[in-house]
Amino acid sequence: MEDVILCKNVSKRFWEKSDPERDDQIGKGRTKRSIGGRKREVAALDDVSFRVGKGEVLGILGANGSGKSTLIRVISTLLYPDEGLVEVFGLDVRKHPHAIRPRISRVSVEASFFKKLSALENLVFSGRLYGLSRTETVTKSAAILRRLGFSEQKMRAPLENMSRGQQQKVAIARAFLTEPELLLLDEPTTGLDPKSRRDVQEFVEEVKATGQTTIILTTHDMAEAERLCDRVAILDGGRLVALDTADGLKRKVGVEAGNLEDVFFAFAGRKWEDEEEDEHEA
Amino acid sequence: MSMKPEHELDETGIPHIASPPRRWTPGREWRTMYAFVERNFHLVRRYLSWEIVNIFYSIINAMTIGLISFAAPAKDKAATTLFLVIGALMWGYLSILFDEVANSITYERWEGTIEYTFMAPIRRLTHLLGTCLWGASYGLLRTLIVLAVAAWFFHLPLSKANLLAAIVALLISSLSFMGLGLIAAVLPLLSTERGAQATHIIQGVILLVSGIYYPVTVLPRFVQWLSNFSPATYALDTTRAALLDGAGLGVLWPSLLKLFAIGVALIPIGLAIFTTAEHYAMRTGRLKRNG
Numbered sequence: 001m002e003d004v005i006l007c008k009n010v011s012k013r014f015w016e017k018s019d020p021e022r023d024d025q026i027g028k029g030r031t032k033r034s035i036g037g038r039k040r041e042v043a044a045l046d047d048v049s050f051r052v053g054k055g056e057v058l059g060i061l062g063a064n065g066s067g068k069s070t071l072i073r074v075i076s077t078l079l080y081p082d083e084g085l086v087e088v089f090g091l092d093v094r095k096h097p098h099a100i101r102p103r104i105s106r107v108s109v110e111a112s113f114f115k116k117l118s119a120l121e122n123l124v125f126s127g128r129l130y131g132l133s134r135t136e137t138v139t140k141s142a143a144i145l146r147r148l149g150f151s152e153q154k155m156r157a158p159l160e161n162m163s164r165g166q167q168q169k170v171a172i173a174r175a176f177l178t179e180p181e182l183l184l185l186d187e188p189t190t191g192l193d194p195k196s197r198r199d200v201q202e203f204v205e206e207v208k209a210t211g212q213t214t215i216i217l218t219t220h221d222m223a224e225a226e227r228l229c230d231r232v233a234i235l236d237g238g239r240l241v242a243l244d245t246a247d248g249l250k251r252k253v254g255v256e257a258g259n260l261e262d263v264f265f266a267f268a269g270r271k272w273e274d275e276e277e278d279e280h281e282a
Numbered sequence: 283m284s285m286k287p288e289h290e291l292d293e294t295g296i297p298h299i300a301s302p303p304r305r306w307t308p309g310r311e312w313r314t315m316y317a318f319v320e321r322n323f324h325l326v327r328r329y330l331s332w333e334i335v336n337i338f339y340s341i342i343n344a345m346t347i348g349l350i351s352f353a354a355p356a357k358d359k360a361a362t363t364l365f366l367v368i369g370a371l372m373w374g375y376l377s378i379l380f381d382e383v384a385n386s387i388t389y390e391r392w393e394g395t396i397e398y399t400f401m402a403p404i405r406r407l408t409h410l411l412g413t414c415l416w417g418a419s420y421g422l423l424r425t426l427i428v429l430a431v432a433a434w435f436f437h438l439p440l441s442k443a444n445l446l447a448a449i450v451a452l453l454i455s456s457l458s459f460m461g462l463g464l465i466a467a468v469l470p471l472l473s474t475e476r477g478a479q480a481t482h483i484i485q486g487v488i489l490l491v492s493g494i495y496y497p498v499t500v501l502p503r504f505v506q507w508l509s510n511f512s513p514a515t516y517a518l519d520t521t522r523a524a525l526l527d528g529a530g531l532g533v534l535w536p537s538l539l540k541l542f543a544i545g546v547a548l549i550p551i552g553l554a555i556f557t558t559a560e561h562y563a564m565r566t567g568r569l570k571r572n573g
Contacts, residue, residue: 014567073570078397080565102403112394114321116328121321128317129402131310158328
C-alpha cells in the first residue's frame with residue numbers, strides 16, 4: 001500500500017516552566033534558567049515511528065499530554081520536529097510544506113473560527129484561501145452542512161450563537177471543503193453531545209467508505225476508535241507504545257473479549273484517573 | 283463510468299476524489315488577498331457600533347491637536363492648524379494601519395484560527411499584504427472622514443490644496459507603512475497577550491522622529507538624523523506640500539520616488555523578519571492557543 005504518512009524516529013521537546021517539587025516526582029528532562037524563571041525540558045514526542053497507507057484510518061489513543069496534538073501539528077506542517085523524519089505524500093514536512101498543505105486538512109478539538117462571523121462567512125474565507133470561488137464554497141459547504149443536519153438559516157447565523165457541537169460540525173465542513181487527501185482529526189468529538197457525536201462519526205464513516213481519504217483520528221473515546229479506525233496506536237508520555245488493529249492489540253494483552261480501554265490500561269500502565277490527578281496537580 | 287469531475291461532492295456532501303493541487307496564478311493571489319479584506323470587512327460590520335466610537339475618537343483627537351494652533355499668532359493660525367491637522371491625520375492613518383495589521387494577527391491567535399491560516403496553501407506575503415491592504419483601505423476611508431469633519435470645523439484653507447497629490451502621496455507611503463506593519467505583526471505573533479500593545483513602541487518611535495506635530499528641524503541633531511530613515515517624514519513632507527502649498531505631482535515626484543523606494547525595500551525586509559519569527563514559532567510551538 002502507498003504510504004501517505006511516514007514518521008521515522010520523530011522526537012519533539014518543549015521547555016516548560018519548572019515546578020521543582022513536581023520535577024522531583026517525575027524525575028525527567030533537563031532544566032535551564034531563563035528570564036522567566038527555571039524551565040524544564042519535556043518530551044512531547046519521543047522516537048515515534050509509524051506508517052499510514054492510502055485510505056487508511058489510524059486512531060491515536062493517549063491520555064491528555066501524551067503527545068497526540070503535537071503529532072498532529074507536526075504532520076500538518078505547523079510544528080518542526082527536533083529529530084527524525086516526517087514525510088507526507090513522500091514529501092518532507094520541513095522542506096516541502098507548500099506542496100503538502102493543499103492536500104491536507106485538520107479539525108482540532110477547539111472549533112477555531114471568527115465567532116462573530118456566520119458559518120458561511122467563515123467557510124467562504126477558508127475556501128478562498130484554498131482557491132475556491134465564493135459560489136463553489138457556498139455550494140459545497142451547504143451540501144456538507146445539510147448532511148450534518150444544518151438548516152439554511154443556521155448556516156447564516158454567527159458562530160457565537162451556536163453550540164459547541166454545531167461549531168464542530170462547521171469545522172468538519174471546513175476540513176472537507178477542500179477534499180483533502182489526508183484528514184487530521186484531533187479529538188473531533190470531544191465534548192459533543194451524543195447526537196452530534198454520532199452525526200460526526202457517521203460522516204467520517206461515509207468518507208472512509210469512499211477509500212480516497214486517509215484519516216488520522218486522535219480520540220479519548222475507545223468505542224469511537226474501535227468503530228472508525230483500521231489500526232490503533234497508543235501514545236504514552238510521547239512514546240508510541242502500541243500499534244495494531246483493535247483485535248490485534250486485544251490479542252497482545254490477552255483481552256480478546258474485552259474492550260480497548262483494557263488494552264489502553266495495559267499499554268499505558270496507568271488509569272485515566274491517574275492522568276487527571278496529574279493534571280490537577282500541575 | 284461516472285463523468286463527474288474529480289473534485290465534485292455528491293448530493294450527500296461526501297467528497298469523492300481529492301483534487302490535485304491548484305496552480306499559482308496572479309489572479310489567485312489577488313483573490314487570496316481579497317479574502318482577508320472581505321473577512322475584515324465582515325468583522326468591522328459586526329462591530330460597527332465600536333467602529334463608530336473609534337471614528338468619533340479619531341475626530342476628537344484631530345480636533346484636539348488642531349486646537350493647539352489657536353494659541354498661535356493670528357497671522358499663522360490657519361497654516362498652523364493645517365500643519366497640525368495633517369500631522370494628526372497622518373498619525374491616525376498610520377495608527378489604523380498598524381492596529382489593523384497587529385489586531386488581525388492577535389485576533390487570529392485569540393480565536394485559534396492562525397494555525398488554519400498558516401496551514402492554508404498561501405504565500406505569507408499574500409497573506410500579510412491582504413491584511414495590510416485592508417488596513418490601508420480602511421485607514422484611508424477613516425482618514426477622509428476625519429479630514430472632512432476637520433475641514434468643516436476648522437474652516438481649513440484647502441482652496442489651493444492639491445488633494446489628488448496628497449492622496450497619491452498617502453497611497454505611495456502606504457507601501458512603506460505596510461513594510462513596517464509586517465515588522466510590527468511579529469510582536470502579536472510571538473505574544474498574544476502583550477504583542478499588539480508592543481506595536482505602539484514602533485508607532486511611538488515614528489511619532490518622535492518623523493515631525494508629525496512639529497518640524498523635524500526642532501529635534502536634537504541625532505534624532506533629526508534618525509528622521510531620515512522614517513518613511514513618515516517623507517510622507518508628511520509631501521502631504522503637507524500638497525495640501526499647504528498646492529504642490530503637484532510634477533514637483534513632488536523626487537520625494538514620492540524616495541518614498542516608493544523605501545516601501546519597496548521595507549516590504550521584503552518586513553517579510554523576512556516575519557518569516558523568521560514564523561519559523562521560530564513553528565520550532566517552539568508558539569502558534570497554538572491551547573492543546
